[in-house]
Amino acid sequence: MGGRSMIVCVAHNITSPLGMTTAENYAAVKAGMSALKHYDGLWGLPEPFVASLIDRKAFTDDRYTIVEQIVIHSISKALENTGIDSASARVLFILSTTKGNVFLLDKRETGFPQERVKLGVMAKQVSNHFKNPNESIVVSNACISGVCAQIEAMRYLESGEYDYVIVCGVDVQSAFIVSGFQSFKALSPDECKPFDANRCGLNLGDAAATIIFTKKDKVTENEWVACRGAIRNDANHISGPSRTGEGSYRALKVALGDLKADDVAFINAHGTATPYNDEMESIAIERAGLAGVPVNSLKGYFGHTMGAAGVLETLLSMQAVNDHNILGTRGFETLGVTHKLDVSNQNRPTNKRAFIKLLSGFGGCNAALLFAKGGLHD
Amino acid sequence: MIKHNVYISPDKVLVDGKALTHNEKGSALLTELYRNNVSDYPKFFKMDTLSKLGFVASELLLNAEGNRDFEPREDRAVIFFNKHASLQADTHYQSTIQDPEHFFPSPAAFVYTLPNIVTGEIAIRNKYFGETSFIVVEDYDEKIIERNLKNSFQDPMTKSIIGGWLDCLDEEHFEAKIFLLYKD
Known part of the structure; x- marks a missing residue:
């Protein structure tokens, strides 16, 4: 395996409409299940759309926005039984999101300070929850953010600055995002058909997913x-x-x-x-x-x-x-x-x-x- | 190693530490800088303020470097940091959908609701196929920027980076503190 150290995944979680753990999500996908549903009139949008949406009512901690809550849920689940001390200065948090709490810009949203629409402030809510002392970074590189954040994590670990990097990718749909993609004529009126001859657009979805990396000199066959x-x-x-x-x-x-x-x-x-x-x-x-x-x-x-x-x-x-x-x-x-x-x-x-x-x-x-x-x- | 740097605020422009004289302030300053230093890239007028800021700042930086040949290259990255992401474009787009009676979402407004669009604008202008990235932090922190950009040279092809701070709250509040960084 050579003498070079390797960046290894040590823990993970997926929080989506198909399940609250990676295993639940994988079992659902393997069985061919989909969370895509038709919505008509949701959020006051004039056009119907198809999306995969998390049940907002399942998240009840009103100190945090829905976005922050699913991030905290996903990271908490990933950290379970790992022994990783999230409060350590040797642990870095990297978030990946395109729009974060953007729904707070809607004048009808009054539950949270406007400040939380800033991605760095949102990330601070998360790192504070886990008592992490480091400044988190938020990768906001459009739809490739989730891979960019993992590449960032690899680089931070390679440079030896941290023992663990916790990467969490998140986006939660709202009138802002759905209407924007509708204005682009990018949404499919039905369930999407990737690579198909009759494909006509995408569907949007809610999810948070967490992957925790560390650097190791030796890995087992299963890592x-x-x-x-x-x-x-x-x-x-x-x-x-x-x-x-x-x-x-x-x-x-x-x-x-x-x-x-x-x-x-x-x-x-x-x-x-x-x-x-x-x-x-x-x-x-x-x-x-x-x-x-x-x-x-x-x-x-x-x-x-x-x-x-x-x-x-x-x-x-x-x-x-x-x-x-x-x-x-x-x-x-x-x-x-x-x-x-x-x-x-x-x-x-x-x-x-x-x-x-x-x-x-x-x-x-x-x-x-x-x-x-x-x-x-x- | 930093080779050149550019600073732009609503009332100040510095190239390699030397002040540039100008008449305008705020976003009008960006247009003045475009007319005096670029002038042949009308796409500029379609950009949001964050992209205009990044575009003129990168033009001043590359003019300072000289020998601009616009040949395609993959060894130069464009990586910016800020605290307001694309908040000005977000607020503008929200205003097009806020009122159900006047609901006119615009694709031209929506596309700028991503902070990394400015990195794409600079890549297109200069034919850079290298890495482009955008990172948001709570506040300006030189150490985070420095460490992150140093890490970015782990990409085997990256030899230089247009990088630094590029933040815009609105047409009167913005700051570019960018530089051309070479691999040691």
């Missing part, structure tokens, strides 16, 4: 290692993906490195089911020489959970590999992208131990991160 990742820009358009898949292709190339495509169990793509995103990913995957590797998208189960997506989808991919399974792409029927990707709506067996998480977002940003169970063998 998950975050190997290498990259963030790259398309340098093309602030709200449309590159026609050449430039940023995703370049990020994939770094993540794959000298690993053979044949050793990758699957690429867990962004797969939002917008016509442009999925097409762009097919181009990038093909250019990176990975067209033979199975590809899946989990958006048909949770919708697009924005700041949570990178962490949530990473954790489900780890569970899938542990279970020798490539999760099916719910909503997919007939391939509808230019390059021939290996997508299926069924769960499929695998014995491979590595996968790549791929994301792209507004601002032309893209991120890819390679994970390997037991680390990479030279």
Whole structure:
């Protein structure tokens, strides 16, 4: 396994409409369940929409906003039985979110001080709850934030500044976010169909997902290692993906490195089911020489959970590999992208131990991160 | 190693510590800086204030570096930090949906409700395929910025970074404190 130290996942949690733990979420997804539902008239929005929403009434601590509560729940669950002292100065909190408490800007919201709409102030609520003395950082890099936050965590651990980094990705839907995506004509009127010929847009979702990393010199065969990742820009358009898949292709190339495509169990793509995103990913995957590797998208189960997506989808991919399974792409029927990707709506067996998480977002940003169970063998 | 730096506030502009003379203040200052130092990039006028601030600050920084050839490159990152994320754009977008009787959400307003859009604007202008990132903290903290950017050189391809503080509350309250950082 070489002499180099490795960044290892030591604990995790997913809090979503499909469950309050990673195991519950994985079991639900494996069984083909989806939290996507039709909503009409919710939050006073004039147009109906389909989304995966957490039951707000299940969270009753009125000291914290719904966003802060699901973050605190997710981190608390991840910390259970780990022995990690969240109050230690050797522990850093990194949050990943696009919009945090943005719903507080609505003049009808009066329960919390406006100050909490600032992401740093929101992060302070969380770190104070866990009595952590460090200044938290909040990665707000559009829809790739969840992978960027994990790359940040790897770097902080690599530099030796901290013993543990707790990464929590979160976003909670609101009239603000849903109306914005509606104005972009980016939402599907029904359940989304990633990579499908009839895909016509995305669905949005609520979730928080936590992953805790540490650095180790030796790992066992069952430990998950975050190997290498990259963030790259398309340098093309602030709200449309590159026609050449430039940023995703370049990020994939770094993540794959000298690993053979044949050793990758699957690429867990962004797969939002917008016509442009999925097409762009097919181009990038093909250019990176990975067209033979199975590809899946989990958006048909949770919708697009924005700041949570990178962490949530990473954790489900780890569970899938542990279970020798490539999760099916719910909503997919007939391939509808230019390059021939290996997508299926069924769960499929695998014995491979590595996968790549791929994301792209507004601002032309893209991120890819390679994970390997037991680390990479030279 | 820091090679060049730019400071812009609503009434002050410094390039490598030297004051630039100007007539305007606030967001009008950003337009004045654009007209005097850029002038051939009309997309500027579509940007929100945070992006205008980051765009003109990066232009002054790159003009100070010189030899601008606009050749595509992957070895330069753009990484900013602030405390207000995209709050001005958020507040503006919220005003387009606040009143159910006048509900006109605008995609042009919505796209700027992400702080990292400015990093994309700079990448597009300069054909940078490298890392772009945006990090929000509770308050300005030089140490957090310094450590984070040092860590960013762990990316095997990153050789230089346009980085630093880029914060905007509204058209009268903003601050850019950015620099061009080279790998040691």
